[in-house]
Amino acid sequence: METFDYDLQSVQETRNLARQAKQAQAELAQFSNEQIDKILRSMVRAAEENALSLAQLAVEETGFGKVEDKTFKNRFASLELYEFIKSMPTIGVVREDKVNKVVEIAEPVGLLMGIVPSTNPTSTAIYKSLIAIKARNGIVFSPHPSAVKCTLQAAQLMHDAAVAAGAPAHIIGCISKPSMNATNELMKCDEVEMIIATGGSAMVKAAYSAGKPALGVGPGNVPAYIERTADVAKAVQRIIASKTFDNGTICASEQSVICDECIRAQVVEEFRRQGGYFMTPGETEQVSKKLFLKGHAMNAKMVGRAAQVIAEQSGISVPPGTKVLLGEQQGVGEGYPLSYEKLTTVLAFYSVKDWQEACDLSIRLLKNGGVGHSISLHTETPEIAMKFSAKPVFRILVNTSSSQGGVGASTGLAPAFTLGCGTWGGSATSDNVTPLHLINIKRVAYGLKDFTETPHPVSAACAAQAAASSADLSEDQLQSLVEEVLSLLKKRGDC
Structure with missing residues (x-):
């Protein structure tokens, strides 16, 4: 009752x-x-x-x-x-x-x-x-x-x-x-x-x-690509600042880090230096089981939690001062749980040969829950940024923290907490609302053209057709055509 x-x-x-x-x-x-x-x-x-x-x-x-x-x-x-x-x-x-x-x-x-x-x-x-x-x-x-x-x-x-x-x-x-x-x-x-x-x-x-x-x-399964010309230290700093901002609860926060293989060692070292912890495959599995319920539905108890809390809850030990947890993934979708959206301080990690492979991987990640939302790039090559502008998202965020960039805090985008994903993501708008x-x-629309003296378009077309064809018609054929046109105009009320 x-x-x-x-x-x-x-x-x-x-x-x-x-x-x-x-x-x-x-x-x-x-x-x-x-x-x-x-x-x-x-x-x-x-x-x-x-x-x-x-x-x-x-x-x-x-x-x-x-x-x-x-x-x-x-x-x-x-x-x-x-x-x-x-x-x-x-x-x-x-x-x-x-x-x-x-x-x-x-x-x-x-x-x-x-x-x-x-x-x-x-x-x-x-x-x-x-x-x-x-x-x-x-x-x-x-x-x-x-x-x-x-x-x-x-x-x-x-x-x-x-x-x-x-x-x-x-x-x-x-x-x-x-x-x-x-x-x-x-x-x-x-x-x-x-x-x-x-x-x-x-x-x-x-x-x-x-x-x-x-x-x-829509969901914002944002890939963050660190391209070979990027300032790696700044890129890592921006990603960590974004992912730890309110412990990753903004939908524009990074969900996966992608880097070129030629700078992989530098990226890994920089993450470790700035508070990132790279989990072993076993630890990644333990954390994934704690993060998700019923497949890839986020466990509410893990949303917006500090990395230390998630590690402790998952039964793994991390160094003091750890800010984000990173788990390497070899694919996208079922069987690769960290490839889904994680509104907390955990990131998937991938390495690729070049920007074309990064493009392909980014699309797969976006189609895994994030189409239309955002993508993050760190590069000193403007041409690379423009190549990524062809991806199925409406916010291409370059050299900035994705969380703050997506909502307009660190970019010139409109300040907003409702970020449209366009028709690609099932939204009615692609804008920051x-x-x-x-x-x-x-x-209020004023008339620009006067149609009071203009022949009806159909009448004018019929007359033009008759004039164009008259030279090749016999007198009887011409008379028949005129009668046909007049009959059509009477039915339409034009004469």
Whole structure:
């Protein structure tokens, strides 16, 4: 009976949140640029002031990642994001083409549903709240069951800061009693116009099956290729900095390291010098068994854990100061568990003859769960980077840490925690999602050509055909053709 009551309460709460947010969004849709910017600045201040406490709550509740890195993500999802989006045209006339006489006017999408993962709960809630409000949308969050408290706290802070700056009450909501029934109710309810899904593949697939527009992401099984002309020390430093950032919980983090055979010894030595531990085949098998359940499904207890913790849990001994674990793999797919996505501090390791072989291996790894997402390159040869631009991904990250590069922290990409994988990865967009993905565009188009005196295209074509053929026709044939054309025009109403 308790479970039954909980489900009923959960679904009813969801309905109430959606109705209230929908009404609030109708008010917000009338706000000006100045009003929206005032609200955003208030939300950013609240996120900045609470970045540390939200990070602590997230780590305490989920056990994933590191407080200092989650604090950075909360700040990045607020201040850095605001600096990027504050001048974006999302209200009123956003473009005027004076040559073609077309005026483009932005309108909000309406009420959004935000699906929040357990790996980046508070930063994702902050990020989605800000991009939703910037586009004059409301949003209701469905948190991951293992990150309810911290997601709810982040959403409440964003709501209260928005309302304090003039936003209508209930413009941001969050389910406090999460259940599968509640999530399904929110996905399919009439009030929700679009879903922004960040989470596991099953949840994203469900979002796309809800019968309404959705922006989702896919897994990011990112290969990192160290090419022979790379600065090896810097490449290794960037990879370790990325893989240890929040203990590998960002989907853009590297999953496999590929290096040219001619620099293999140098790469291995550099990893060892900087805190990488190369596991024996036996140790790799022990760690793999601990990392995955039922094939290659990630063990939640190993997500976002430090290398020392994973080693200890797997029954292997590693040197003090070990930052990442590396296991050599001889292939991709079944039988090679480290070739799959690992949102933690473990990397697969491969060596290849040259960049062509690296290309082929990268494609196999991407097709093993990561198509459309990202690839990481370390090279001093620009031509190599351009050759890899033909690979089936939408982010080719060169000479940077993949985690920070993919989300736009160390690159010029848009700051985002929803990274589209395009149609290759089953996503509706290949972009880092911004407020521009959350608006509708209406167009006022003025006439450029006058068709009032122009013959009907079919009539003109028939007349031209008759004229072209008349020289070769007899008088009777010509008369018959004219009658046929007139009959056709009468049927069409042209004469």
